[in-house]
Each structure stands twice: as C-alpha cells, then as structure tokens.
Amino acid sequence: MTQPEPSLLLLIPAYNEEERIAPVLVEFAEYFQANYRGKFQLVVVLNGCRDNTIGVVQRIAAQHPTVSAMEFKDPIGKGGALIEGLKLAPLADLIGYVDADGATGPKAFLQLVRLCAGYDCVIGSRWLPGAVLHQSQTWMRRFASRCFHAVVQALLWMNIQDTQCPAKVMRRTAVEKIHGSLLTADLAFDVNLLYSLKRGGFTIREEPTEWTDKAGSKVTQTLMRSSLVMFLSVVRLRLIYSRLYPYLRKPLGPLETWVYQTLHAPRPRPGPRPEEEQK
Numbered sequence: 001m002t003q004p005e006p007s008l009l010l011l012i013p014a015y016n017e018e019e020r021i022a023p024v025l026v027e028f029a030e031y032f033q034a035n036y037r038g039k040f041q042l043v044v045v046l047n048g049c050r051d052n053t054i055g056v057v058q059r060i061a062a063q064h065p066t067v068s069a070m071e072f073k074d075p076i077g078k079g080g081a082l083i084e085g086l087k088l089a090p091l092a093d094l095i096g097y098v099d100a101d102g103a104t105g106p107k108a109f110l111q112l113v114r115l116c117a118g119y120d121c122v123i124g125s126r127w128l129p130g131a132v133l134h135q136s137q138t139w140m141r142r143f144a145s146r147c148f149h150a151v152v153q154a155l156l157w158m159n160i161q162d163t164q165c166p167a168k169v170m171r172r173t174a175v176e177k178i179h180g181s182l183l184t185a186d187l188a189f190d191v192n193l194l195y196s197l198k199r200g201g202f203t204i205r206e207e208p209t210e211w212t213d214k215a216g217s218k219v220t221q222t223l224m225r226s227s228l229v230m231f232l233s234v235v236r237l238r239l240i241y242s243r244l245y246p247y248l249r250k251p252l253g254p255l256e257t258w259v260y261q262t263l264h265a266p267r268p269r270p271g272p273r274p275e276e277e278q279k
C-alpha cells in the first residue's frame with residue numbers, strides 16, 4: 001500500500017480577483033483530490049477587495065469542501081495577507097502559497113511539494129535553466145525583476161535567482177519558528193520570508209518551475225510605485241538586521257509611517273525592539 005503524503009495547506013492571497021480566481025480554485029481542488037495522497041486544504045486570503053471575490057470563493061467552496069476563505073477588511077497587502085494565512089500553519093505539515101491567477105498550475109506546485117521531503121523550503125524559479133515559461137512576463141516586468149534581484153543580492157547575499165516567484169512551500173516547523181520575523185506587508189514579503197528562513201538555518205531549494213504569465217496583473221499597472229515600495233522594504237530589512245538598528249529604530253518609526261502612507265503601500269509590522277532577540 002502506498003504511504004500517505006504529509007498534510008498540505010495551500011494559501012492563495014487574493015485582491016479583486018473575481019474575474020480570475022474561480023477556474024484556479026476548481027483546478028487546484030480537483031487536481032489535488034485526484035493526485036495527492038494526503039490531506040489538502042486551500043485557503044484564500046482576501047483583504048479590502050472592492051469586488052465580489054468573496055462571493056466567487058464561497059460559491060466554489062460550496063462545491064469543493066477543501067476550499068475556504070479568510071477575509072480581512074483592512075488594506076493589509078499581499079504580504080500582510082500571507083502573514084495572517086501563515087498563522088494557520090499548525091493545521092498542516094507543509095504550507096505553501098501560489099497566486100490567484102493560475103500562473104503556477106497545480107501540477108507544477110505538486111512537484112515543489114514533493115521535493116519538500118528533503119528540504120525545509122522549496123521555491124519555484126523562473127530564472128534557473130530548465131524553467132518552462134509558457135508565457136513570459138512583459139520585458140518591463142523582467143527588467144524590473146532583474147534590477148530588484150540585483151538590489152536583493154547586493155544587500156542580503158542570499159544567492160537566490162528568483163525570490164519573487166509566488167510558488168513556495170515550507171515545513172510547518174520552519175514557518176512557526178520564523179513567523180515573528182515576518183514584518184513586510186508589501187510584495188517584498190517573499191524576500192523577508194526567505195531571509196528569515198536563511199537566518200534561521202533552514203534549507204531552501206530553488207527549483208526551475210513551469211509558469212504562465214497571466215493578463216490582469218495589478219502589479220504591472222502600478223509598476224513604478226510597487227518597485228519603489230519593494231526597494232524601500234528590502235533596505236528596511238537590511239537596516240533591521242544591521243548593528244545600527246537599535247539606534248535607528250526610534251527615528252525610523254515616524255519616517256516609515258509617512259513613507260508607506262504617502263506611497264499608498266501596506267504598512268509593515270514594526271521592527272523588533274532592542275530587548276527582543278533578533279531571530
């Protein structure tokens with residue numbers, strides 16, 4: 001008899017996704033029901049949606065009991081939504097996330113899940129040889145992505161080619177250990193997550209994945225502003241882990257509030273107090 005597989009919780013952050021999310025939820029629910037020999041739960045984490053994403057998710061959830069939703073009224077951002085979703089980590093052995101637009105399909109995600117047997121975290125990569133891009137991002141997005149990668153590498157030295165691919169899966173133990181150090185609510189959340197895992201001594205495997213860029217991205221519509229916010233969040237992360245941070249924490253507080261408010265970006269969680277151990 002074949003061994004059961006670890007229980008799996010898949011989070012999907014969603015903001016105004018009523019047009020794109022339904023087929024993705026059905027595809028994941030059906031694929032995992034047919035192909036996964038462990039408990040599977042899919043939780044959509046919504047916040048501040050101005051459309052009927054919640055209605056669409058509830059309709060699918062009524063037909064597929066593995067699907068459910070968590071909704072937050074405040075504009076907590078994609079990172080903020082994932083920080084909330086990751087609080088559900090005790091529900092499963094493995095916790096992962098993908099985007100609501102189906103850029104990563106269930107088959108590609110399951111490949112990452114199965115690799116997680118040997119690592120604490122497995123992340124999909126669009127920039128490693130072997131990646132299959134059925135539809136690439138626009139050249140502007142790819143250019144922005146490589147500039148961002150250069151900044152992340154220069155400041156944090158993680159040697160990860162694609163920190164931003166939203167196809168990641170982690171062991172519960174790793175998520176629980178680092179959750180308190182997840183402070184970034186915007187799209188640089190992934191960098192914060194990976195940096196915390198590295199600092200915690202957890203193993204990360206970057207694996208070429210299959211990817212189809214989808215129309216309807218909200219990030220592309222606000223690329224300049226999103227990129228600036230992400231850049232500032234990576235600099236902030238660097239500062240938080242610098243020796244100077246105990247002296248910078250106080251003066252930076254009001255500046256941070258002003259910057260994120262001015263840029264209409266979700267506010268990060270406050271950095272650790274000097275007496276708190278930096279994890």
Ligand SMILES: Nc1nc2c(ncn2[C@@H]2O[C@H](COP(=O)(O)OP(=O)(O)O)[C@@H](O)[C@H]2O)c(=O)[nH]1
Pocket residue numbers: 012013014015016017045046047075076077078079081098099100101103216217218219220
């Ligand atoms: N919960 C939540 N999800 C968000 C927010 N902003 C973006 N997302 C989700 O993040 C994912 C990526 O967004 P998308 O516009 O496709 O960006 P792209 O694929 O990077 O171009 C999608 O699942 C969005 O619904 C947000 O503020 N809150």
Ligand SMILES: [Mg+2]
Pocket residue numbers: 099101103214217
């Ligand atoms: Mg997308």
